[in-house]
Amino acid sequence: MEKLINEFGYLALMVGTFFEGETAILTASSLIHRGIFAFPWTVLAAFSGSFISDWAYYLIGRLNGQVFIAKRPKLMERVTPVTNFFHHHKFQILFSYRFLYGFRIIIPLVIGMSGLRPTSYLFYSIVTGLLWATVVSTLGYWAGRLLNVDLQTFEKNFLLIMLGFALFGLLIGYIVKKVAAKSMGSEPQK
Numbered sequence: 001m002e003k004l005i006n007e008f009g010y011l012a013l014m015v016g017t018f019f020e021g022e023t024a025i026l027t028a029s030s031l032i033h034r035g036i037f038a039f040p041w042t043v044l045a046a047f048s049g050s051f052i053s054d055w056a057y058y059l060i061g062r063l064n065g066q067v068f069i070a071k072r073p074k075l076m077e078r079v080t081p082v083t084n085f086f087h088h089h090k091f092q093i094l095f096s097y098r099f100l101y102g103f104r105i106i107i108p109l110v111i112g113m114s115g116l117r118p119t120s121y122l123f124y125s126i127v128t129g130l131l132w133a134t135v136v137s138t139l140g141y142w143a144g145r146l147l148n149v150d151l152q153t154f155e156k157n158f159l160l161i162m163l164g165f166a167l168f169g170l171l172i173g174y175i176v177k178k179v180a181a182k183s184m185g186s187e188p189q190k
Contacts (some may be wrong), residue, residue, distance in 0.1 A: 008105030009037060010045040022101065022136060024049075026165040029140025030149045039137060047133040050098065054108045054125050061112020069109070082106050084116060094124040098132035102174075140165075 009028065016024025025046040028037050029097045051159060060068050076185040093100075093114075123143050143165075144147075147189065154161060 006168065010041055013037075013045040014049040014052075015044065017046045017133075018053045020166075021046070021050050021053075021104070022168075023131075023166045025133065025136045026140040026143065026168065027162060029137040030144030030147070030161070031151070031154065032137070032141045032167070033145040034150050036151060039141065043130070043137050045132045046137060047129045050132065051125060051129045053104070054098075054167075056124075057105050057108035058112040058118075058121055061109035061114075062118070065109055065113035075106070078106055079110060083110050083113070086110050090114075094121075095128060098128040099135075101170075143168075160162065 013024055013028045016027075025042070028044050028046070029039075031037050032039050032042060055118070071078055093107065094111070096102065097111075100107060149161070
């Protein structure tokens, strides 16, 4: 596994953060204290994957958001309250959207459809993405250090560790989503 991590670790982290950010970054950063990953490269790889993901959905929203959402009725139900909330709290959302677990697709879509210029979104996506990657990497580092995670433990308990970090991310995301949904005036869709 060490050879695999040495060859594809940062690339795998980048791909992981493109699809499911928190679990991938928590897993990789839990091995920083053992020298398997380096903190700055972990932050950079995590930021890169999430940045590409955010921009993909922003561009879909900007170029063809109404059509994209019209073809997905369940997504449309969730977009309306997020759009209303975004228009009332634009700067708060732009500075914190990366931390709003469960809104990974919707918020960049809404931002793209809002007419926010790409240069403005570039600034916010860089600042928020770097802050998110740094904070989550720091949490993962301390979790790995406190639990004394090493490569052998990681290999033997890979599924349990992944499940643990996924549940931790889901728990935090659930709490943030509930708070955000209350602020938006509606409960999240199940």
